[in-house]
Amino acid sequence: MMSGFCLGDSHGSTKPVRIVVVGEKGTRKSSLILAAVTAHNHPNPIIPPLLPYTNLRSEYFSEDVPFTLIDTFLRPEDKGDVIREVKEADAIVLTFAMDRQESLDRLSEYWLPLFRHLEVRVPIVVAGYIVFYKEHNPIDIEEITTPIRQQCQEIEICIEWSAPWLSDITVFVQAQIAAMYPIGPVYDQVTNSLKPRCVAALKRIFELYARNNDYILSDDGLSDMNVRSFGIPVMPSRSRELIKSVQELCPIGVKGNGLTIDGFLVLITKLINDRKLRTLWTILRTLGYNNDLRLVHEMIPYSSFKRMPDQSVELTDEAIGSLKRAYHRFDNLGPQMMESFFETAPER
DSSP states (O other): OOOOOSSOOOOOOOOOEEEEEEEEESHHHHHHHHHHHHHHOOOSSSOOOSSOOOEEEEEGGGSSOOOEEEOOOOOOGGHHHHHHHHTSEEEEEEETTTTTTHHHIIIIIIHHHHHHHTTTTTTTEEEEESSSSSSGGGHHHHHHHHHHHHTTTTTTEEEHHHHHHHHTTHHHHHHHHHHHSTTTTEEETTTTTOHHHHHHHHHHHHHHGGGGGGTTTTTTHHHHHHHHHHHSOOOHHHHHHHHHHHHHHHHGEEETTEEOOHHHHHHHHHHEEEEEEEHHHHHHHHHTTTSOOOGGGGOOOOGGOOOOOOOOOOOOHHHHHHHHHHHHHHHTTTTHHHHHHHHHHHOO
């Protein structure tokens, strides 16, 4: 069980994860799949032109989630199959050969424009194949892929791999994590900042747990959030550690013994930079957000209501009562705070 603002692992979705592997001929994508499945590196394996759908063994992962590796074949007559697979993917592994410039160029000239044209918005893991591993490799993958990453924020991470390390399935571990806990919707890796829709969601969550304490997220608020999301409270000592870490990064993020909204956003940004995306996504999903950072329909029953031209809409007595209680509870709020009170309402 994940312990949220404490540390640990999370529950995962039971929805099967589809990881589609695409790339140019000679970038060893099929070899990578075969090695990950067999956990053995064969110097000269006999690999068919197209591997069948392959289930990757779950013991490599902390998530008890079924997922499938899907190979693709780059021939003109197979383009329709490739398009179908990437449109149904939960994550894409895009391979290229690091010692071939034309292979790198095809990422930005063909593959990434194709994904944009198809409106494929899933995490992309770029896997660069090298003949020899790090100590013999003068090419740095981060350096050569930086321009591409600036153009395509769907790229979650760039990883190098080589024949001596084919049994290392880091590429697919990262693809699985990216599919289940994507960084793209929540964080801009070019500007190193939270994305606006993520900020809006976090402001709403902050409001829910800070209203009882003059809009300061106290130890109790943090603990309540953790109980709601992970089923266990946050120990006071851990709360103090979190608040202290935020204060060191952002002095105005702490007021009294709790976090301001600025501090809460700093705390979430720190989670992302520490690659604790599981914690963030568990909180978001528990509070009703989907992967597009929109509240799911179950959280907003009226969202599916279609009004006919001759119909009118009125608040129920229950809704009116709820609004009255809110006004009486916060009748001393100034105009700025009142605006903040309503800005977290979901957009529809």
